Amino acid sequence: MPELKLFVAPNTCARVATIVLEEIGVPFETELIRVAAGQQNSPEFLEINPKGKVPALLIDGVPLTENVAILSWMAAEFPDAKIMPEAANSFDALKQTADLAFFSATVHPTTTRISMPVKFIEDKAASFQLVRPVGIQEMKKIMNMIEARLEDGPWWYGSEWSAVDAYLYWVWGRIAESGFPTDDYPNLRRHHDLSNERPAVRRAMEREAKNVEILKAEGLYVPPK
Template sequence: MTQTIIFSYPGACSRVTMTALEEIGAPYEVRWIDIMSQAQYASEYLAKNRKSKVPALVVEGTTLTENAAILNYLHTAHPQAKLLPQTGNAIEDTQGLSDLVWCGGMLHPMVRQIRAPQKWTKGSEAETAGIRADGMEKLAKECAYIEQRLAQAPWWYGADWSIVDTYLYWVVSTAAKSVFSTADYPAITAHSQQVRARPSFQRMLAREVAALSSDGIALDPTSL
């Protein structure tokens, strides 16, 4: 049996990968990396993932990093889970990978600008305020597009859920935990509720909540 291990932190973007693993239904082990306590810089973890972040997925001893790559691998290795669209058309099917890269490479940095602008500069508070404002402006523009699309269908690709839906939820909900307001995006709000209600998300969430007590991670469960 293939041994699958995910290195994760409650509430981080690694929860997208965990949700994908729950959708697949195959057994996997979670190893929690307390990034708030700088555990990602421990030598033991750096030996697995020199990038010192989560997630990292280890499959039979081989480590994969970067959410888009990990999720595309899981989609390819477990097509029955239908994590991404499968039409048989190479160009159309690659759109799923394109959207994952958009989430990870474009939207995700905007969230970091909003939630942790100090990590983008060694300058003054005025500079961090400008970085946050820039992230807010950029994400608002993207959310206008996301809102328009979700107003036309329940899921990103229409009638069917995909892991892109969970990634989009993570982006918007994480930004909203800071100063980004979702009040003007009713379709996104409805979409978020659907994502959270999905059984795979609820199973992932239960693992995160359990980790807060069993692994001693100092995080408010209501923030999840």
């Protein structure tokens, strides 16, 4: 069994990898990165991920970065956990990679425009006025597509939960708490409610809550808005 350490920060996309590790049920340690203190850009962390981002996964001391790669590694390393559906051939496997890449490369950046518009315009008021509405418009197109896909769900691949659902869970949670209008998306709300009932999701969120408490005690917690 490889020794696993996941570098995380609350509310970030590190939640996705945390949930998936909990679903697999493998022992792992998390290490909190204090983003508000700039720890992601410290020389020590840049040694692990030169891009200065979480998540990063140390596998027997060797770092792997990028959710797509981390989740794909987990699926290959722990096939019995079935965190992705069994692919019939290499083309099917690539279609699954495309699903993960869609979340990483399209849905995540759109999420950031809604949840952290100040990343794009420093003036907070201007960022909320100019960036967030554009993000919401773009996200509506994405969520309309996903809402239709989940009609026969409840999960992305139908009746079986997968790592893609962990990604969707994180995205939906972030945009819902940042003002994205959720009323028109009953299938997505069902997806989120069912995800919340999963023991692995609960355990991942408990891990995150402990880190929130640490950051609050240190005056470093930035709540989502």
